[in-house]
Amino acid sequence: MTDTKLKILFVASEVEGFAKTGGLADVAKALPLALHEHGHDVRVMMPLYRTVKGADTAEFLCNQTMRPQSGLPEIPYSIKQLKMGGVPVYGIDSPHYFDRAGLYGEDDHAYNDNGERFAFFSLAILQSCETLDFIPDIIHCNDWHTSLVPFLLKTRYRDSGRFSHTKTILTCHNAAYQGIFEKSQLKLIPEVNSCMDHQVLENYSYINYLKAGVLYADKINAVSPNYASELLTPLGSHGMSHCFVNRIRDFEGIINGCDYNDWNPEVDPHLPQNYSSHDLSGKAVCKAKLQQEVGLAQSDKAIFGMVCRLTEQKGFNILLPALEDLLLHDIQLIIVGTGDPAITGHLRSLEQHHPDKFKFVNTYSDYLSHLVEAGADFFLMPSLFEPCGLNQLYSLAYGTLPIVRGVGGLKDTVNDYDQDNDNGNGFMFYEPEPVDLINLLRRVLLLYIERPDEIIRLKTQAMQSHFYWSESVFQYERLYAKALERYAL
Known part of the structure; x- marks a missing residue:
């Protein structure tokens, strides 16, 4: 592990305390806070959904305009800031894409334009980094929703001097959800239409966002060692074993920690009486x-x-x-x-x-x-x-x-x-x-x-069985160092 303190942008589609549908949100809160405690300059970026807690009082930072390369109309949006402990959380506020009742869909039906929504989010992530003058050492991506960020850095931003030293990590929280969309939903990213890589495409008419991330990210991890092993097998990989096998040298498993600030029976405010292992x-x-x-x-x-x-x-x-x-x-x-x-x-x-x-x-x-x-x-x-x-x-x-x-x-x-x-x-x-x-x-x-x-x-x-984030964070620091080629045995 290196002692160098890094600039880390953690990008996710949901964050505990603001918007949540599953375990990804828990990690998107706990891991950045743990990294912050280790002295890193950590920022989080997420969509500012209608339902985000605190959205109405979020601090306005700036207005933005996305100018698609494909001749489509300009897309206005803004960046607003929320706080999570000592970690800034940037919300990408686009009413067209995120002012909706749900995060990904309603009444158990996904939104038809989810591919376009998260293509926009991926572009907005990189554009916002430039606007905020925060060029990270590491962009830590999570699941298919942010998997186009590594693709964009290796294609559109390949010759960008500003991101020349930025490396990407992709964490697979659940590879069963891969984000497979028709290419027509990616008009904001015309580079996709020229992509003919069979590792990214499904029947050449669809792009698999997660596959794009696995192919283009600098390092990849699954959220437990055993799940990482399962993803290398046809039975356990949800059809993606060849992608993970091809990246085996850049792929590992790191177990999630437990946020004992929220889940501790000794102090849990939800309980009628607290207790401990010494007094049940x-x-x-x-x-x-x-x-x-x-x-x-x-x-x-x-x-x-x-x-x-x-x-x-x-x-x-x-x-x-x-x-x-x-x-x-x-x-x-x-x-x-x-x-x-x-x-x-x-x-x-x-x-x-x-x-x-x-x-x-x-x-x-x-x-x-x-x-x-x-x-x-x-x-x-x-x-x-x-x-x-x-x-x-x-x-x-x-x-x-x-x-x-x-x-x-x-x-x-x-x-x-x-x-x-x-x-x-x-x-x-x-x-x-x-x-x-x-x-x-x-x-x-x-x-x-x-x-x-x-x-x-x-x-x-x-x-008395404990799984602390303070232990998992060391493994993530080692993974970041490997991506930055600062890792020494």
């Missing part, structure tokens, strides 16, 4: 409050909790059949989330058949997310794939034992009790089959009923 008594109070909040009878029955987007990725094709059997037992189940209407309908039906055991809360609620993590005994994550996962980290911090499938970052962070009783902090199954999940759930339930002291030991041990 407050967890019982949280359990009673959770039961009251969702309308379940207060008891010592095992509570299985789940908070997530209701998508296929989260393993509902495995989970739903298993729940039919799990709800035959004397347990309580709470699922909080929004998403796929088909999954929502199935959960509603299950709730109607088991109203005294199962509550489904069809919403996103920060308060309920914290209360489930604190009040449940076990947390379900039977994901088909999980690049890193954050809820298992929150669950560990709150002494709520995670029940996970052995994929991606789940495998990197959860120690399976069945394989290592002494060091276990959760439970794991591997095959994506309902029978494997229900067998594990029954073993867990039996342990809960017959060995309560062992469950307490496991909860205490889980709370």
Whole structure:
């Protein structure tokens, strides 16, 4: 690692505290703050959506005009500044592209012009750097939404003296979402139409934004070592293994940290009583409050909790059949989330058949997310794939034992009790089959009923498992140094 303090621009489509749909937002807050604490000059740039918290009071910096090379009308926008600790957050304010009810779509339908929206954002990132006179050493891009930035630097800005020393990092938070759009949506970037690289194109009429980023970024990382390994295989790569294999020398996995400022049961303001690994008594109070909040009878029955987007990725094709059997037992189940209407309908039906055991809360609620993590005994994550996962980290911090499938970052962070009783902090199954999940759930339930002291030991041990951003940030500094060719063995 180099001791040189860097100028870093972190670009993302969402940032916790301003706009969020998933784990990307958590990283886009926590990692820049951790880098700032290490002394780097870090700035964040994101779209200024209508829904951004604080948008109305953001500090106006300047007006901008984008002049497309293709003869299209000029596009006015402005740059506004918000604050995140000591890190400036620049919001790209374009009403045409971002003054909408959702970030990426509405009513589970993506906006038809998302390709154009984030092509504009990528161009605005580089233009704004010049206007603000902030030319970074590193532009840290995240997922497909910003993957055209490395492409632009290696094409349109290739001969730009200002960006001659700027290097790009691309973090893949979830390579299942690749940003595939017709070339017609990229009129703002005519260089794309002359691109004939099969690694970027899909059937030559579409461009794959993520592939462009993987091809053109100076360094690439996935959000856990195991997910990085999976992306090198045809089965786990979402059709992109050849792209990652071709960049293997520039590709690695770095596990996400957990933001313990937001997820700490000792000080969490959402909880009716705080607690720690040295005194778990407050967890019982949280359990009673959770039961009251969702309308379940207060008891010592095992509570299985789940908070997530209701998508296929989260393993509902495995989970739903298993729940039919799990709800035959004397347990309580709470699922909080929004998403796929088909999954929502199935959960509603299950709730109607088991109203005294199962509550489904069809919403996103920060308060309920914290209360489930604190009040449940076990947390379900039977994901088909999980690049890193954050809820298992929150669950560990709150002494709520995670029940996970052995994929991606789940495998990197959860120690399976069945394989290592002494060091276990959760439970794991591997095959994506309902029978494997229900067998594990029954073993867990039996342990809960017959060995309560062992469950307490496991909860205490889980709370002593820590994944600090201060540790992950060193690995990102090493990655930046490699990109800048300042890394020495």
